Amino acid sequence: MTGHVAGESMRPPQIVVGVGEPAGWGPVLRWAAAEAGRRRCRLRIVHATRPDACHSPDHPEALALGDAARLVAAATGEARLLAPGVPVDGDARAGSAAAALVAAAGPHDLLVVGDGPTGRLVVARARSSVAVVRGRTVPETGPVAVGYDGHPAAGSALLAAFESAGTRSCAVTVIRTALFADDIAVTVRAALAADTRRALEPFVDKYPEVPVDILVVSGDPAAHLVAASRDARLVVLGARAPRGPAGGSSGPVGLHLMHHSFCPVLFARACENTGRHHVDLRQR
Structure with missing residues (x-):
């Protein structure tokens, strides 16, 4: 082995x-x-x-x-x-x-x-x-969209998104999802946007030529990512490693995208043995 x-x-x-x-x-x-x-x-x-x-x-x-x-x-x-x-x-x-x-x-x-x-x-x-591969594949237009929930393990999806955008000479749209009430939306959006910018620093440093947009939204992440897929050329989502014969899981968000995305979906998985596509964001 x-x-x-x-x-x-x-x-x-x-x-x-x-x-x-x-x-x-x-x-x-x-x-x-x-x-x-x-x-x-x-x-x-x-x-x-x-x-x-x-x-x-x-x-x-x-x-x-x-x-x-x-x-x-x-x-x-x-x-x-x-x-x-x-x-x-x-x-x-x-x-x-x-x-x-x-x-x-x-x-x-x-x-x-x-x-x-x-x-x-x-x-x-x-x-x-x-x-x-599903939905619209040609022509390739729009940004690479990536779902980000603030979890430290999300580095694999962020890195894959920047790599993909770098090879396509396009922008990355980072969709940060959370649940918050309307009366605190302005404050929460500002705080989450700042937190997301800090998390993106290593990727922006590595891919300075890639433009970045941050979209902070409240509600169902699956619905927001499907909406983003209408204009994106690729949607990137983190995927958990397989455990045993039953395999891993793309989660409910990934499953929804597999059925409803308007463009191809990339499930980015970290390599446990090598660390490739794993960036721990807890120290940022």
Whole structure:
């Protein structure tokens, strides 16, 4: 196990994208290829053949895997056309799509999935950050929006948002949510805005070219983030690490975004073994 983790930590980060049938892979593959181009990293395409297909008398495992390999080859060729210069490889596997994708990505990698049931399972189980591609993907306009609740562990989401904005040459909108009454709204908003600015200092220092807007709002964070997704090119949210076979949790806010966001959603997960995407804000 130690060698497995050590090997992953030494390998450069890559993007792992799951593809299904050709009719449905277009937006996901395009987004993943563009992201690999922005990050200047390898793109790995994974397709899993259903266990029932591999064990069907009329469709034996060798035939099913052959079909999967041809599908991966087609997706690989399309990705190379979409992102010339990006190194691309593919992997056809037998088994469930969610399990194959989770196994294919190390903690430094980015998994890219669609917004169906497989995507939701991957968000819950992956060790890495996961981008769920849904809604408007082209053209890419607007800021990167990130949800921030003041928790010290939110550094992973803030860092991912600034990294994403830096590669896109766009602004970051930080949405700070809390519950407060109207009669103290002015005072509370000012205090929370000041607290948020302090929390953002390490990221502003690292990405001075990224413009930042802070929006302090009261009410349901899920509703505010969905509203922000109408104009954003990406919404970023922190994700808890998976614990045991049941996986982790994107929480009710993340689940709501997976169903209702108008743009792709990035679930930023800290790497426990390396600390990547973990910035403790308690000392700020």
